[in-house]
Amino acid sequence: MTLETAELVVKDQFPGLAGDWHYLDTAATAQKPLAVIEATVRAMGEDYATVHRGVYARSADMTLAFEAARRRAAAFMNAREDEIVLTRGATESINLVAQTWGAANLKAGDRILLSMLEHHSNIVPWQMLAEKNGVAIDVCPLTEDGRIDLAAAERILTPAHKLVAFAHVSNVLGSVLHVEHAAKLAHAVGAKLLIDGCQAAPRLALDMAAFDCDFYAFSAHKLYGPTGVGVLWARKDILDGMPPWQGGGAMIDRVTFEKTTFAPAPQRFEAGTPNIIEALGMAKAMDWLSAIGLDRAERHERDLAVLLRTELRKRNDVTLFGPDDSLGIVSFALDGVHPHDLGTILDEEGVAIRAGHHCAQPLMEHLGVPATARASFGLYSDEADIEALLKGIERTRRIFA
Template sequence: MSAETLTLRVQFPGLAGGWHYLDTAATAQKPQAVIDATVAAMGRDYATVHRGVYARSAEMTLAFEAARRRTAQFLGGREDEVVFTRGATESINLVAQTWAQDNMKAGDRILVSTLEHHANIVPWQMLRDRIGIEIDVCPLTADGAIDLEAAEKILDERHKLVALAHVSNVLGSVLHVEHAAKLAHNVGAKLLVDGCQAAPRIALDVAAMDCDFYAFSAHKLYGPTGIGVLWARREILEDMRPWQGGGAMIDRVTFDETTYAPAPQRFEAGTPMIIEALGMAAAMDWLEGVGLERALRHERELTAVLRRELAARNDVTVFGPEDSLGIVSFALDGVHPHDLGTILDEEAADGTRVAIRAGHHCAQPLMDHLGVPATARASFGLYSDESDIEALLKGIERTRRIFG
């Protein structure tokens, strides 16, 4: 383990004991700085926001809105374009149930891709069942990237929305967002980007990417669970109706009529995720302090090493492009991924245990495309290094011996 990685790794209490954690794409471990920020917010500094006239409530309100500004800075957007949600899934559902339902009609079309997470498929199917839109599926290139040349041929003026993953949670393939935005805008469609796997690895600039909606979850970004972000262009948010009613999102309520707060507050009904917002801001501070360029380089290097090692075996199939980012999905001949994952988690003779993800990764249409029921998936974080790869490879060898 390099001294640089060790310095980072010791900041993560969840990695104590030599555990080899290779499931960061599902959820990242938390650095002590984030843990400390959430503990302080829940204890010493805790108060409600937006309502109290006492000093601590005012201070917490300032901290909460500072977290919104921090998020806008992280994205390259404006503060009044950032909506706090429970996660990327809720962010996409918010768009489906407000903007899409109000701006689409029967016969209009949405374009998604073969590799999308269920959270970027099911909300559009629900919308289809409610109002009669149609869903088109963009195919993948031979190596597992979204085929934007095919997308250009599919798109026409009937398409109102293109919804694509920035980085595949199964294949690690990276979308050229600027190109996708140009294709969508050429036919008058909006572009929604699922950025869950990109936000921890790629420096984001929504203005430069020219997308219309961007969604991600904090827990994949070394932050807490229970909070995510929907970024949308200001002019789009201003025209979107609220989707939930309650406190905090109102201007004035009478029994005859209610008027609503301006965006983004009108999309945040009820007491917000105060502790989680401060934890997410701390995670952004920590990640940018380490450096997103460093994260990108580090995870690309580890991905390349693991892909090379697995490809050298004649009993392993590796999925996705050679330049996949931070994620390696594979299949071991004759061994179900669940069996591999279980054996890897059993303590080896040298005391090591390895955590990977095994299953369809909430991407069953992609599994159908790959012709497998499931894959094994190893995914990296800034705390990962080649010792994790070595432990995984030893675990694969041990599994092969068990299965003969």
């Protein structure tokens, strides 16, 4: 096997990949480069202080660094700084939209359009809202090769639809949504478009101006940053009209027992002491990833996915899911072997994959399987990881034969 972009291998920057270990679960969470680890340790140690409150020098410095992280996220997305809400991750971001914008703007008789491939985090918050507000949920089907069927979406959408919520990249199939097209369809009927960008942010250049969506959410830990922090981007006019969803310090203007007034967006959505350390780590991860280049990341991971699919297609006992040009993610099933069993045997071989429903149970039902095995790549992945996976699959086949 030969891979043109193999020079991108950067494993020596990742302490978590020490030893003969083949990590193929990046879609779940990415390993962290030393630059990010050092940044978080420094923020938690010699630089640590609270933000937005202290008048002493270190607190002022940490406040500047924290707000610089917000600016870094805005630059990473080609967005405005005052459109960036720092959350605990994409799950919280989507729940925030559901419980603020959704609760204020959606009512009985309104409709939401989701797709068959959505992560539970882009299904359950809308179901919870639907139970409270009487909103109806429609489901957009997929094309034969596992993409969101935008032609079907156009047929389904009506003026009753107030929100479309789609994944930019499927966490199971690796299929990529044409966000600009989806935005055009949603806006044509007066609906807003929310994009779950968890799998896209580490692999695709983000451009909120070009995408023309209304909300975009992702988690830092998918793009080589810390857990517990993420981003919600929303158009400024929409964000300004959204009520706060949690009360406490930092999100207020003035508090009396008679009345409380709130800070402007985005601060009014960030109650309490924020994830200071994690935000600085996220900013460093964005620096690190941008230095390599999102275009190179996309090409590298696409090439690895194509290579793995090509090798698996040579076997007559493997079923592949998703399109041939899947982005850094390959889901498959080995005939007669449950994915959990495959994952266990691969672990004995030093290969880490994800086995299960991947928080996408409706998609599993659509595919007609209880679970899949999923190999997902990062910038540190290389041909040796694929070779180890194939070797482990062959051993599993012999055991189950």
